[in-house]
Amino acid sequence: MFDLVIKGGTLPDGTVADIAIRGDRIVTVGKVDAPAKRVVDATGDLVTPPFVDPHFHMDAVLSYGLPRVNASGTLLEGIGLWGELREIATVDEMVTRALRYCDWAVSMGLLAIRTHVDTTPDHLRGVEAMLEVKARVAPYLDLQLVAFPQDGLYRTATGRQNVIRALDMGVDVVGGIPHFERTMEEGAESLRDLARMAAERGLMWDVHCDETDDPLSRHVETMAREVTRHGLGGRAAGSHLTSMHSMDNYYVSKLLPLIAESGMTAIPNPLINITLQGRHDTFPKRRGLTRVKEMQALGITVGWGQDCVLDPWYSLGTADMLDVAFMGLHVAQMTHPAEMQRCFTMVTEHNARIMGLQDYGLTPGSVASLVVLDAGNPVEALRLRPDRLLVVSKGRVVAERQRNDCRLDLAGRPATVRRRF
Ligand code: FE2
Numbered sequence: 273m274f275d276l277v278i279k280g281g282t283l284p285d286g287t288v289a290d291i292a293i294r295g296d297r298i299v300t301v302g303k304v305d306a307p308a309k310r311v312v313d314a315t316g317d318l319v320t321p322p323f324v325d326p327h328f329h330m331d332a333v334l335s336y337g338l339p340r341v342n343a344s345g346t347l348l349e350g351i352g353l354w355g356e357l358r359e360i361a362t363v364d365e366m367v368t369r370a371l372r373y374c375d376w377a378v379s380m381g382l383l384a385i386r387t388h389v390d391t392t393p394d395h396l397r398g399v400e401a402m403l404e405v406k407a408r409v410a411p412y413l414d415l416q417l418v419a420f421p422q423d424g425l426y427r428t429a430t431g432r433q434n435v436i437r438a439l440d441m442g443v444d445v446v447g448g449i450p451h452f453e454r455t456m457e458e459g460a461e462s463l464r465d466l467a468r469m470a471a472e473r474g475l476m477w478d479v480h481c482d483e484t485d486d487p488l489s490r491h492v493e494t495m496a497r498e499v500t501r502h503g504l505g506g507r508a509a510g511s512h513l514t515s516m517h518s519m520d521n522y523y524v525s526k527l528l529p530l531i532a533e534s535g536m537t538a539i540p541n542p543l544i545n546i547t548l549q550g551r552h553d554t555f556p557k558r559r560g561l562t563r564v565k566e567m568q569a570l571g572i573t574v575g576w577g578q579d580c581v582l583d584p585w586y587s588l589g590t591a592d593m594l595d596v597a598f599m600g601l602h603v604a605q606m607t608h609p610a611e612m613q614r615c616f617t618m619v620t621e622h623n624a625r626i627m628g629l630q631d632y633g634l635t636p637g638s639v640a641s642l643v644v645l646d647a648g649n650p651v652e653a654l655r656l657r658p659d660r661l662l663v664v665s666k667g668r669v670v671a672e673r674q675r676n677d678c679r680l681d682l683a684g685r686p687a688t689v690r691r692r693f
Contacts, residue, residue: 273306273307273309274292274293274294274299274300274304274306274307274308274309275293275295275309275310275667276308276312276640276664276667276669277291277292277304277306277308277310277311277312278291278293278312278314278319278642278644278662278664279304279312279313279314279315280313280314280315280316281314281315281317281319282314282316282317282318282319282648282649283318283319283320284318284320284321284613284616284617284620284649289301290302290303291319291634291642292304292306293640293664293667294667295640296640296666296667297639297640297667298634298636298639298642301634301636310669312644312662314644314661314662317644317645317646317647317648317661318644318645318647318649318652318653319634319643319644319645320616320620320634320643320645320650320653321620321621321624321632321633321634321638321642321643322381322382322383322620322641322642322643322665323380323381323382323593323594323619323620323623323643324383324384324385324593324619324620324623324624324627324629324632325377325382325384325385325386325577325593325623326386326509326539326623326626326627327386327478327511327539327541327575327577327578327579328386328387328388328577328579328580329387329388329390329579329580329583329585330385330389330402330405331358331370331387331389331390331398331401331402332354332390332583332584332585333369333370333373333580333581333582333583334372334373334582335357335361335582335584336582336584339356339357339360340353341587342584342585342587344551345548345551346548346551347549347585349584350548350583350584351422351423351584354390354422354583354584354585355392355423357584358392359393361397361398362397363400363401363404366397366401366402367401367404367405370401370405371405371408371409373581373591374405374409374413376581376591377413378412378413378663378670378671379591379663380591380592380660381645381660381663382591382592383412383413383414383663383665384413384414384415384623384627384629384632385413385414385415386417386418386445386478387402387415387416388420388447388478388480389402389417389418389420389438389443390420390421390422391419391421391422391431391434391435391438391443392421392423392428392431393434394430394434396434396437396438396441399417399441400441403417403442403443412665412668412670413665416445416627417442417443417444417445418443418444418445418446418478419438419439419443419446419447420447420448420449421434421435421447421448421449422449423452424449424453424454424462425448425466426453426454426461427452427453432465435469439469439473439475444475444476445475445476445477446466446469446475446476446477446478447466447477447478448462448463448466448477448478448479448480448481449462449479449483450463450479450482450491450494450495451480451481451482451483451484451489451515452480456489456491459491460494463479463494463495463498464498466479467498467499467502467504468502470502470504471502471503471504476507476508476628477504477508477509478509478539479495479508479510479511480511480512481495481510481511481513482512482513482516483512483514483545484514484515485514485515485549485550485552485553485558485560486515487515487518487519487520488515489515490515490519490527492510492531493527493530495508495510495536496510496530496533496536499534499535499536500530500533500535504534504535504536505534505535505536506536506573506625506626506628507628508534508535508536508537509536509537509538509626510531510536510538510539511538511539511541511577512539512540512541512545512562513540513562514545514549514562516562516563517549517558517559517561517562517563518558524563524566528563529570531570531572532567532572536572537572537573537574537575537626538562538564538567538573538575539575539576539577539626540561540562540564540574540576540577540600540604541596542576542596542600542603542604543579543586543588543595543596543599544578544579544580544585544586545560545561545579546559546560546561546599547560547586548560548585561603561604564600564604565604565606565611568614573625573626574622575618575619575622575623575625575626576593576596576597576600576615576618576623577623578591578593592657593623594616594654594657595657596619597615597616597618597619597654598657600615600618601615601654609651612650612651613651616650616651616653616654617650621633639666640664640666640667641665641666642663642664643660644660644663645659645660645661646658646659646661646675646676646692648692652692652693655693656692658691658692659673659676677689677690
């Protein structure tokens with residue numbers, strides 16, 4: 273007797289299969305005739321492993337307008353606003369906002385999130401709040417925390433010490449922000465320092481790296497060198513990497529093989545960087561996205577991150593990783609059918625690889641987490657960003673929706689509109 277069987281769904285690779293679940297594991301993927309406590313008919317619907325977000329800021333989520341909106345729309349004004357907010361936000365407020373966001377995430381089939389947590393203030397209330405949230409959502413959502421020195425590792429008196437305090441409190445991943453240090457040299461030194469910290473503690477490393485329009489911001493080169501030196505490989509991720517959009521092409525022809533050699537991964541955040549970057553440009557106006565297809569052509573794992581929802585840096589957002597992939601597809605011009613399919617894989621499998629999730633996927637023995645979407649295939653899912661009909665986390669149904677078709681009455685001719693093609 274199975275606990276749950278999802279019948280007749282279409283997997284992301286086009287295979288039609290039943291999925292049988294017992295406890296928190298997938299037992300069978302194929303033809304299932306054995307009885308189950310519950311059977312869900314997913315005929316014609318896409319069944320996918322859950323969405324994964326490898327780059328987020330949950331300590332700031334749902335704070336849009338606090339203490340006021342970002343008038344210039346720039347990264348730097350956003351950092352300034354956040355600097356004010358983090359001094360007045362209480363642990364309870366941050367926990368409440370984060371838990372509300374986690375509910376949104378679950379409803380959208382987003383079941384694993386890596387969030388950077390600002391370790392700049394000595395009170396470390398954000399760290400305290402996110403550790404509490406991580407524990408509370410653990411039964412249904414995997415939250416990974418990054419010790420993130422938002423104002424620089426060396427730019428404040430206690431920046432470095434507070435990263436270490438946060439890691440000692442149980443934060444999972446070492447962060448960094450070299451382009452925000454006082455000088456290029458101090459940025460490079462911060463990377464050497466943080467890479468050592470990650471290696472010595474056996475932790476993953478995720479750096480806000482070169483999130484700037486300055487084509488001479490080349491910290492990713494130093495980062496790749498340190499990843500190779502310490503053998504961190506896929507345990508290290510470069511987030512944003514936006515300066516690469518403006519770098520000299522000859523330099524990039526040397527840089528990309530160094531990144532590939534290191535084994536590190538990359539996390540562009542298209543919703544945020546398309547709005548934050550290029551604000552000082554007139555025309556032609558640069559777009560704030562790193563070189564996605566070019567990195568993938570060299571075998572570098574690239575995911576899509578969401579970064580922000582309703583906070584000092586971004587005034588929209590719905591916890592839908594299909595929105596993120598949809599924007600990334602457009603800005604990176606990934607319009608070939610194989611590239612569109614890959615955009616979907618980026619917000620599922622590739623992001624899971626970046627976060628180092630164990631037993632992820634729709635195979636026997638994997639954790640029984642999956643999403644049923646009102647779409648026929650991954651490309652249609654990107655086009656429609658459709659309803660998540662069913663979300664299963666670790667063997668339990670955690671969200672469920674009715675199919676939402678629109679009924680028309682046109683000059684006496686009733687009809688039903690389904691947006692599926
Ligand atoms: Fe970020």
